[in-house]
Amino acid sequence: MGHAYRAVGWNRQKKIYDRTLGLGLIAYLVLFVVVGLLRWPEHSEETLALRALGTGALLLLHVILSIGPLARLDHRWLPLLYNRRHLGVLMFCLALVHGVFATVYYHSLTDGNPVVDPLISVLSANQRSDSLAHFPFEIFGVVALAILFLMAATSHDFWLANLTAPVWKALHMLVYVAYASVVLHVALGTLQGETSPVLSGLVGVGVVWVLGLHLVVGWRERGLDRPTTGSPSAEGYLDVAAVDELKDGQAKIVTLSGDRVAVFRNGDEVSVVSNACQHQNGPLGEGRIIDGLIVCPWHGYQYQPRCGRSPEPFTEKIPTFRAQVRAGRVWVHPTPLPAGTDVEPARIGAEA
Amino acid sequence: MTETQAKWFLIALGLYLALGLLFAVPFLLKGAAKIDGDAVEGSWGFKLLILPGTVALWPLLLSRWLRFDAAPVERSPHRDAAGEGR
Numbered sequence A: 001m002g003h004a005y006r007a008v009g010w011n012r013q014k015k016i017y018d019r020t021l022g023l024g025l026i027a028y029l030v031l032f033v034v035v036g037l038l039r040w041p042e043h044s045e046e047t048l049a050l051r052a053l054g055t056g057a058l059l060l061l062h063v064i065l066s067i068g069p070l071a072r073l074d075h076r077w078l079p080l081l082y083n084r085r086h087l088g089v090l091m092f093c094l095a096l097v098h099g100v101f102a103t104v105y106y107h108s109l110t111d112g113n114p115v116v117d118p119l120i121s122v123l124s125a126n127q128r129s130d131s132l133a134h135f136p137f138e139i140f141g142v143v144a145l146a147i148l149f150l151m152a153a154t155s156h157d158f159w160l161a162n163l164t165a166p167v168w169k170a171l172h173m174l175v176y177v178a179y180a181s182v183v184l185h186v187a188l189g190t191l192q193g194e195t196s197p198v199l200s201g202l203v204g205v206g207v208v209w210v211l212g213l214h215l216v217v218g219w220r221e222r223g224l225d226r227p228t229t230g231s232p233s234a235e236g237y238l239d240v241a242a243v244d245e246l247k248d249g250q251a252k253i254v255t256l257s258g259d260r261v262a263v264f265r266n267g268d269e270v271s272v273v274s275n276a277c278q279h280q281n282g283p284l285g286e287g288r289i290i291d292g293l294i295v296c297p298w299h300g301y302q303y304q305p306r307c308g309r310s311p312e313p314f315t316e317k318i319p320t321f322r323a324q325v326r327a328g329r330v331w332v333h334p335t336p337l338p339a340g341t342d343v344e345p346a347r348i349g350a351e352a
Numbered sequence B: 001m002t003e004t005q006a007k008w009f010l011i012a013l014g015l016y017l018a019l020g021l022l023f024a025v026p027f028l029l030k031g032a033a034k035i036d037g038d039a040v041e042g043s044w045g046f047k048l049l050i051l052p053g054t055v056a057l058w059p060l061l062l063s064r065w066l067r068f069d070a071a072p073v074e075r076s077p078h079r080d081a082a083g084e085g086r
């Protein structure tokens, strides 16, 4: 890559985003406790603070899980996607304070070790797993918190590069396990506590929302990975698109050799590259060509259309494909060339 | 979990994390830069941010460090078909 790691890659937009997020959160917590004190005077401030933190974390978790599918449905959500990790880390911090606070508040003994005893108590609390009303709901919170910790702790780019992307992704897919765990934590917790059924209802709505959103996106994208078929030309090229389908500076995404490729038009030239950005697999075909370079829509990594290499001093490179333009159609050879291989672009209008 | 199980679990976890903390010192000072060129001039803020993950995932990093691996490039069907990584 060639960028020395910094703690946080802040820019103006991200600062505004983070400030809005922070202020919004503080407003939520304060409002929750104040309204709570007026509405349920029998509850202590501690209980209310605990619930404010827990529900705040849960709310953020819903936002986080919604951004991905929303961004796929409508590109205007993309700016939220780029800053998702700050949301995630903030959510973890809230959940952590909630968990630590609950552990200390409900599990401290008057005379005992202030750290070890509460931990043992949380882990071994409520051993009556035989009845739903006494099921240890806190342990689900602990499991969720452990997963959220791993995700927050590995959110820096360093981890993506060094754990390797498949491991990192698998780790971050655990967010769904964490989500299920939190839902159980809250569902069982409210069942046992004297909290109003409103919360259980809201969590139910949340689950339906998250599931529904993921299903809708899955349904909409079901056709996208259908491999390109049709009879190959004598040299083995496949017909992937009509020239007229390609807008200047943009790409059509098709599937060849088991993965997506981006067929870019740059003026009267057609260049084809593997669709996955080397940074974090951003969809290059949803990006544009700016100043002669393909720009990844996720974080702006650039690639030369001809050879799939990032401009100096960067060293990323992606596989390229050979293309031909014949009789108003674009033909692509499905065999990928090694990343960074220079390919003469096919020319529109100069057909053989 | 019974209380005894919880106790042993906490002891094991504590030991694991203590080892992680010990490992983190040389790793953040030298090892991170060895396995990832971008970490050579990593700021102190960067080091602080990757500390918790280092303490939690130290066995993975240790094995990378021992093998002196450079950060790997992710595999994909296209990269495999083009004969990379073999």
Ligand code: HEM
Binding pocket: A047, A050, A051, A053, A054, A055, A056, A057, A058, A061, A095, A096, A098, A099, A100, A102, A103, A106, A122, A138, A140, A141, A142, A143, A144, A145, A148, A182, A185, A186, A189, A190, A193, A195, A199
């Ligand atoms: C060590 C981990 C955790 C512990 C020990 C813990 C403990 C508790 C306790 C004791 C309550 C009941 C509070 C009350 O109503 O009096 C509670 C409620 C709750 N927790 Fe947790 N929790 C943990 C982790 C989490 C996590 C990770 C989340 C979400 C991301 C979460 C979200 C909630 C929510 C939404 C409630 C419901 C608040 C309400 O009853 O109004 N908790 N938790």
Ligand code: FES
Binding pocket: A277, A278, A279, A280, A281, A282, A283, A296, A297, A298, A299, A300, A301
């Ligand atoms: S995925 Fe980050 S720039 Fe492409």
